[in-house]
Amino acid sequence: MITRDQVLAALARVPGPDGVTPLPETGLMSDVAINGDRVYVAIRTEPARAAAMEPLCRAAEQAIAALPGVAGALVALTAEAAPGTGARPAPARAAGPRTMGHGPGASRAAAGRNRAAVPGVRHIVAVASGKGGVGKSTTACNLALALSGLGLSVGLLDADIYGPSAPRLFGISEKPEMLENRMLKPPVRWGVKVMSIGFLVDPEAAIIWRGPMVMSALQQLLREVVWGDLDVLVVDMPPGTGDAQLTMAQNVPLAGAVIVSTPQDLALIDARRGVAMFDKVDVPVLGVVENMSTFICPACGTRSDIFGHGGARHEAERIGAPFLGEIPLHMTIRETSDAGRPVVISEPEGPHAAAYLAIAREIAGRLAAGASTRKAPRIVID
Numbered sequence: 297m298i299t300r301d302q303v304l305a306a307l308a309r310v311p312g313p314d315g316v317t318p319l320p321e322t323g324l325m326s327d328v329a330i331n332g333d334r335v336y337v338a339i340r341t342e343p344a345r346a347a348a349m350e351p352l353c354r355a356a357e358q359a360i361a362a363l364p365g366v367a368g369a370l371v372a373l374t375a376e377a378a379p380g381t382g383a384r385p386a387p388a389r390a391a392g393p394r395t396m397g398h399g400p401g402a403s404r405a406a407a408g409r410n411r412a413a414v415p416g417v418r419h420i421v422a423v424a425s426g427k428g429g430v431g432k433s434t435t436a437c438n439l440a441l442a443l444s445g446l447g448l449s450v451g452l453l454d455a456d457i458y459g460p461s462a463p464r465l466f467g468i469s470e471k472p473e474m475l476e477n478r479m480l481k482p483p484v485r486w487g488v489k490v491m492s493i494g495f496l497v498d499p500e501a502a503i504i505w506r507g508p509m510v511m512s513a514l515q516q517l518l519r520e521v522v523w524g525d526l527d528v529l530v531v532d533m534p535p536g537t538g539d540a541q542l543t544m545a546q547n548v549p550l551a552g553a554v555i556v557s558t559p560q561d562l563a564l565i566d567a568r569r570g571v572a573m574f575d576k577v578d579v580p581v582l583g584v585v586e587n588m589s590t591f592i593c594p595a596c597g598t599r600s601d602i603f604g605h606g607g608a609r610h611e612a613e614r615i616g617a618p619f620l621g622e623i624p625l626h627m628t629i630r631e632t633s634d635a636g637r638p639v640v641i642s643e644p645e646g647p648h649a650a651a652y653l654a655i656a657r658e659i660a661g662r663l664a665a666g667a668s669t670r671k672a673p674r675i676v677i678d
């Protein structure tokens with residue numbers, strides 16, 4: 297078992313930015329997290345110094361990786377202020393993608409960051425929900441596979457750092473390959489390139505990270521992966537309207553967002569917040585999907601609207617967003633997802649796959665119509 301003391305002892309042999317003071321004594325380290333055989337460290341820095349700090353990050357990673365029992369090390373840069381100082385991060389002017397702000401000044405600093413597109417990726421689509429438990433990850437997975445089935449080159453980024461689902465949904469157990477330039481080569485399943493933090497940590501370990509580490513990890517999963525040439529990169533967002541959504545909106549030109557909700561009023565309240573958030577950051581909503589729309593008893597054929605029915609369609613009409621379609625509540629979708637063979641793959645000619653394919657065609661059509669020509673927004677929050 298790797299301990300925090302072992303990590304700090306290894307890092308004590310790495311000089312800080314002044315070339316003399318051991319890194320742990322510089323006061324720049326804000327987090328050390330250990331998940332099984334993998335170690336994650338966050339180092340505070342001003343965004344303008346991000347590029348100059350890269351050699352220090354590499355040296356720290358090498359020192360940690362040399363410890364017995366360590367399978368991987370990730371050192372991320374953050375612009376988080378030191379605890380208790382009340383200081384705000386310095387405004388970012390040309391920070392690299394590894395550095396993310398945090399705190400009251402973060403959104404203003406983000407306005408000056410590089411929002412360059414991911415090389416080779418034509419369209420980035422966020423699949424989001426206002427709350428958890430509405431089947432967003434299952435929807436994102438099947439939509440990615442359906443888009444691939446339409447002949448598009450597709451990748452899926454599992455951006456839910458705290459609850460990654462892609463490894464299970466895609467039935468992938470192997471880890472990404474680390475290339476010589478420190479870029480990760482994502483696993484490929486059924487023609488879709490897949491990347492998730494779940495490939496890099498113990499599946500039973502709790503990921504207890506603060507906002508800056510989450511945002512740094514998300515940036516690296518996005519930009520330090522060899523995606524190659526993709527027509528669409530589907531991003532399975534975590535539920536809510538927090539750091540991950542803002543990180544994506546601030547750093548890449550999203551082609552649009554797909555909002556997933558169940559028909560019930562409680563889910564629709566949170567779905568409205570998701571739509572409002574994307575509207576605030578100038579990301580177009582490609583449409584709304586009603587998941588768990590209705591249940592047909594497999595024994596008697598009786599229809600039961602367990603969560604109601606039509607609520608997401610009515611909400612889409614109310615807010616003026618496109619309604620993309622309905623996905624039923626059915627055991628086949630749940631069973632195939634749990635088995636790592638999503639219904640679009642396991643039953644491609646079935647009615648459930650047809651529902652996902654119809655939604656995928658709608659999304660592909662809207663992307664082809666030019667939604668992806670938008671540039672990433674300038675976000676300033678007072």
